[in-house]
Amino acid sequence: MAIIAIDRTAKNIVLSVQEYSLFAWRSLLNIFHPPIYWTDFLMQSDVIGVGSLPIVILSGFFTGGVLALQSAATLSEFGATAVTGQFVGLTMIRELGPVLTGIMVAGRNASSMASELGSMIVTEQIDAMRALGVDPLRKLVTPRIYSSIVMLLLLTIVADAFGILGGAAVTVLISHQNGTQYLNSAYEHLRYSDIIQGLVKPLFFGYLLGSIGCFYGMRTTGGTEGVGRSTISAVVTSSVLIIAVDFLITHVLLSVFPT
Amino acid sequence: MSPALVPAPQSPAPVRDAAPVVSLHGISAGFDGPPVLQDISFSVAPAETRILLGPAGVGKSTLLKLIIGLLRPLEGSVRLFGEDISNLPEERLFPLRARAGMVFQEGALFDSLTVRDNVAYQLIQERAPDEEIDSRVHEALRFVGLEETFSLYPASLSGGMRRRVAIARALIHHPELILYDSPTGGLDPVTSTTIIELIVKQRDVHATPALLVTHRLQDAFTLCTHRFDAEQNQMVPLPEGQINHNTTFLMLEEGRLILDGSLHELLHTDNKAVREFLE
16 A cells, blocks of 8 residues: 555656646747737736735845854854855855845745636636637746746845845944954955856746746645645745755856856 | 427528537646546637536636636647647737636636726737727727726625626637636626626627626526517527527536537437436
8 A cells, every 4th residue: 555655656746747847838838939928928927026025125235234244153253243244145155145145035936826827727717718719837837937036136236236225234334343344355256157047047936936836836726725726835835846946056156156 | 300499590500510619639637636627628619609518626627717828728739710829839828818808706806907907908918008098998898898897996886787898808818719718607697697698798799709607597597588689689599499509518517528518418318427417
């Protein structure tokens, strides 16, 4: 019995991965063939991008502040408080900016996509759309995925900027150090490879959170309870995958741009 | 035909010799468990209204979804407008589906769109001019008697009004086939009669072929024994003993088709399951 259960679970996992891969791939390719729903793309960009701006600004600002606080204590032991700006800037741009923004946006938008599409599935709105001759993958999924990619890239830049500002605020107001020195240190040690690393990641994270949110929404079964399950699965899976994929991308990018 | 049930002279002549709009051959369908439908074969002729009867959970809605390719059969073939859609890729199904109209069980209106945008959904996707959209939406809403709901959202409509808006959405594109999935399910008798009147109106005014799923016998009999009077702009009963002979019956029981025939055949069959259903 146990072997049968393991066998069934393994098959279900493989099947889900296959279904997700096909779903995500088709959704991505839809942009190359008409019809392309530009209005939906703009509307989703507003929901995902503008809607997420406050949480991204706040989380970026306070993360930068915490980094500055924590690093100042340690760096002062070595008399190296002058490199606080470099530490906060590089950490935000290369790592924490993309990952934190990805997780925050996944929490807000992957859940919203899964619940919205899931509700449409259980109320037969998706079937109605198909019956009216409109492809829900093109109309609902593709705009959400591309909006997630574009908006996460822009939101990451915002998070990076506010993270560095948060670090500056802590450095000047709490640690009583020189603000110009902080900003100079942050700027001077920044290289193009750091910026590339920081801007490549959100492209992958945006694709992940958009496609996973939509995937779980579109395969919702079991009524309103199923919508809840899809929402939880979408947030958990996209958040975990963002961290896992971050590790892989970092590994690859470090081999391309060695420090 | 029984002398008690003769074709109404007003109803158009039967058109069963013409190529069917829909035909199913040996259809079986199911999900993860045992098959929901087994060996189903029937067709819908031009101008014909077929009423699909059967108890709840017998696979009636599944059958409707198979007809426009929302579900795929496990076995058999489905021909829609002469084309075999059983294995047609999804992207080639969209133009065929756009030629049909479907009214879902609970209406399935898009809750984030106004009634205007719901009814005009297909026209908006085709990028029709706004003036044309507004005029056709008004025309469709007038047909279902809900012109005043033009700017409202589905959440502010009653269950019966939502079904009528769903009918307007299905009809706006002048479909070549209409599928009604339990359009009166869960509605009070007065609202049900309003919906049935709309179906009779569409049948008699536009002669659109239709397949109507229901488990309410009174709705089925009303469809057979009434016609739409354009002069009075309302549904009126046919003279005693007359029926609309383009309205015929199918009945499902435990996933199998157990009846395919006229009202006379429905009423005089010896099939035990049909008799129990009628009683």
